[in-house]
Amino acid sequence: MTITLYSLCGADAARPFSPHCWKVVMALHHKGLAFEERPLAFTAIPTTENGFSKTVPFIRDGQELISDSFRIAQYLEEHYPDEPSLFGGQGGVAAARFVEGYSQQVVHGVVSRIALSDIHAMLAPTDQDYFRKSREERLGRTLEEVAAGRDAAIAALPAALQxxxxxxxxxxxxxxxxxxxxxYIVFGALQWLKITTGSIHLPADDPVSRWFDRCLDLYEGVGRAVA
Amino acid sequence: MTITLYSLCGADAARPFSPHCWKVVMALHHKGLAFEERPLAFTAIPTTENGFSKTVPFIRDGQELISDSFRIAQYLEEHYPDEPSLFGGQGGVAAARFVEGYSQQVVHGVVSRIALSDIHAMLAPTDQDYFRKSREERLGRTLEEVAAGRDAAIAALPAALQxxxxxxxxxxxxxxxxxxxxxYIVFGALQWLKITTGSIHLPADDPVSRWFDRCLDLYEGVGRAVA
Structure with missing residues (x-):
């Protein structure tokens, strides 16, 4: 049975960019599971699978529907125990929540401030309206105000990765x-930055760049295939 | 055979305060191992155990001397495998290095900026000279200049713990x-802050404060016994 992964795209369905969806792409490859990715526009999510989830990623595995990248990884670990472990034991599961905290609370903030306008530009017009409204409400600033801080955010990125x-x-x-x-949790954040802005904005000899390259090399370069 | 833990103290040997040494105290209790803690002044470290290590913590376990908090934890895990695991599997060992990176690169910076003058005040005069010289060289600022930023550092602490x-x-x-x-890695950082400044400078109802309290409750309140 092939798993279906519902992910996120802009106007071009061939360039899924969501950090959380990339975590699941990598997790499915890690487990060696066959899957079909169906990228959705933001505004298509609520009408997919009878409105199962307001957010992507979610997966269908036979009769099961599972949302949230971390819960999906835990589901895969539990249901496919004979495939390579995603966590390396219970201590690894628990610590991965801390890594998620770091990625979402530190790295995502900086990436958002760099990529927000680029993301907006990638979307189809209907999604652009939704995106502008929801993000401006969340941030309390216009997309243009965020874009004015782009260079400062790029300058802040190396320290955030310390x-x-x-x-x-x-x-x-x-x-x-x-x-x-x-x-894959942190890879997702930088892959999001790379696909939406064309670069991870770090020197090539930064240890983080070299680690990111190693991640891009995994699973026959699945991460490199989307640019 | 009782393990000896060489740790760090100021003028009062009853108040060991080093973050890295507290990690090892907690790790030894976690493993249920008998140990004797011998707090050293900064300037006593190079003449202890024939100058085995320039830094504390280090432990003597029979014929073995082991330095560096992370390496000590790995040694304990390997040599006392029947006691409760410190890592919860290989994934936990690996991710703990990331937690160490976060603690040292993010939390320690903020704690230093809050606690530096308090640490200096706790030391015996000889150690004060060493401490001032080495820290001012490392930071490129006088202790007094760092102290001027204390309130700003306290204000920055909650975000660093996100x-x-x-x-x-x-x-x-x-x-x-x-x-x-x-x-214990992150606990060590906040215990360092608490012992040197008298407070972790967070609201009591902050989830981080409640977690810190849970850590202080461990092993018959060993962390609470030093104030």
Whole structure:
């Protein structure tokens, strides 16, 4: 049975860009599971699978529908225990929640401030209206005001990644010698930045860039295939 | 065989305050191992155990001497495998390095800026000279200049802990349902702040304060015994 992954796209369905969806793409490849990705426009999400979820990613696996990237990873770990582990034990599951906290509370903030206008530009017109309204309400600023801080956000990115750089002084992946879901969590954030803005805005010899390249190399370069 | 833990103190040997040493105190209790703590003044470290290590913590376990808090935790995990795990599997070991990166690169910076003058005041005169010289060289500022930014550092602390707060929305400890070494890593940073300044400078109802209290409750309140 092929799993269906509902993800997110703009006007071009061939360029899914959501950080949370990329986590699941990588997790499905990690488990070696066959899946079909169906990227949705923002405004198509509420009418898909009878409005099962307001957000993507969600997956259909036979009769099961599961939403939320972390819950999907836990579901895959539980239901496909014979495939390579996504967490490396219970300590890894628990610590991955902390990595999620770091990624969403620190990295996503900086990426948003860099990429917001680029994301808006990628969307179909209907989605642009939804996106502008929802994001401006959430941020309390116009997209143009956020865009004015873009250079400052790019300048702030290296410092935000310092915890990752420290870890990379000891090991090649957050997962240790090989990647785990914790890697895909942070990879998702930088892949989101790369697809929406064309760059991760870091020097090529930054340890974080080299780690990101190693992630792009995984699973026959699935991450590299979308640019 | 009782393990000896060499840790750090100021003029009062009853108030060891080093974040890295507290990680090891908690790790030894977690493993249920008997140990004797010998707090050293900064300037006593190079003459202890024939100058084995320039920094504390280090431990003597029979014929073995091991330095560096993370390496000590790994040593304990390896040599006392029948006691409760400090990492919860290989994924937990690897992710703990990331937690260490976050703690040292994000939390320690803020704590230093709050606590530096208090630490200096706790030290014996000889250590004060060493401390002032080494820290002013490292920071490129005088202790007094750092102290001038104390209120700003206190104001910056809650945001620095946001990744932890996100995680605490899902589970009571970084280790999940129960604490692991990853908890002790961040606990060490806030215990350092509390012992040196008298407070963790967070509201009592902050989820991080409640987590810190849970850590202080562990092992018959060993963390609470030093104030």
């Amino acid at each position: 915890p990752l750089r420290h870890m990379l002084g000891h090991q090649p992946f957050v997962g240790g010698a090989t990647p785990l879901f914790a890697d | 990744p932890l707060r996100h995680m605490l929305g899902h589970q009571p400890f970084v280790g999940g349902a129960t604490p692991l070494f990853a908890d």
